[in-house]
Amino acid sequence: GENVEQHPSTLSVQEGDSAVIKCTYSDSASNYFPWYKQELGKGPQLIIDIRSNVGEKKDQRIAVTLNKTAKHFSLHITETQPEDSAVYFCAASIQGYGNNRLAFGKGNQVVVIP
Amino acid sequence: KAGVTQTPRYLIKTRGQQVTLSCSPISGHRSVSWYQQTPGQGLQFLFEYFSETQRNKGNFPGRFSGRQFSNSRSEMNVSTLELGDSALYLCASSFSQGELEAFFGQGTRLTVV
Numbered sequence: 001g002e003n004v005e006q007h008p009s010t011l012s013v014q015e016g017d018s019a020v021i022k023c024t025y026s027d028s029a030s031n032y033f034p035w036y037k038q039e040l041g042k043g044p045q046l047i048i049d050i051r052s053n054v055g056e057k058k059d060q061r062i063a064v065t066l067n068k069t070a071k072h073f074s075l076h077i078t079e080t081q082p083e084d085s086a087v088y089f090c091a092a093s094i095q096g097y098g099n100n101r102l103a104f105g106k107g108n109q110v111v112v113i114p
Numbered sequence: 115k116a117g118v119t120q121t122p123r124y125l126i127k128t129r130g131q132q133v134t135l136s137c138s139p140i141s142g143h144r145s146v147s148w149y150q151q152t153p154g155q156g157l158q159f160l161f162e163y164f165s166e167t168q169r170n171k172g173n174f175p176g177r178f179s180g181r182q183f184s185n186s187r188s189e190m191n192v193s194t195l196e197l198g199d200s201a202l203y204l205c206a207s208s209f210s211q212g213e214l215e216a217f218f219g220q221g222t223r224l225t226v227v
Binding site: 046 | 214
């Protein structure tokens with residue numbers, strides 16, 4: 001199937017703390033896992049991605065970890081700031097009608113409390 | 115370099131009408147995918163176009179259609195609009211067919227009344 005699930009649906013953190021969002025996927029052939037950040041009134045912005053041959057990837061305050069055996073991957077945001085408040089979407093590649101395509105989770109609302 | 119451009123940003127249509135949305139991908143990108151975003155369902159894949167041909171499609175009725183021009187610009191059309199078609203329609207641009215690194219536009223907010 002193409003199920004991609006995100007937990008928790010809403011996450012509130014104090015400014016400066018860390019936030020972790022977890023996604024699970026069902027297609028064992030999935031090999032590309034991006035994360036998008038969507039601010040109010042804007043389209044989703046690609047913030048980090050990981051491919052199946054890598055277990056972890058970091059970019060400044062954000063990191064993504066992948067556990068292929070358990071079929072889950074997580075977004076880690078350290079030293080959260082108010083501008084990190086947004087909806088975060090995970091996605092996983094799946095075999096579509098034609099080419100591979102992305103299946104998205106339903107999003108996590110992250111609220112950073114100043 | 116310019117990002118993905120979607121026009122118009124907002125639309126209000128009446129049930130039964132049809133609507134056409136436009137997407138210009140990032141310069142040099144040749145693949146365009148369309149998504150419908152609603153609060154309850156998240157991002158739902160509509161279709162992907164590459165080299166003026168539909169390469170992939172989601173599970174939407176035939177009222178939803180699209181096309182791509184030789185300059186990679188894409189349009190999607192929804193005919194016989196229903197209230198449930200109210201959503202944010204997003205276009206994503208990728209360098210090539212099957213290239214999954216995708217960049218989104220700001221979307222077109224469609225309201226059907």
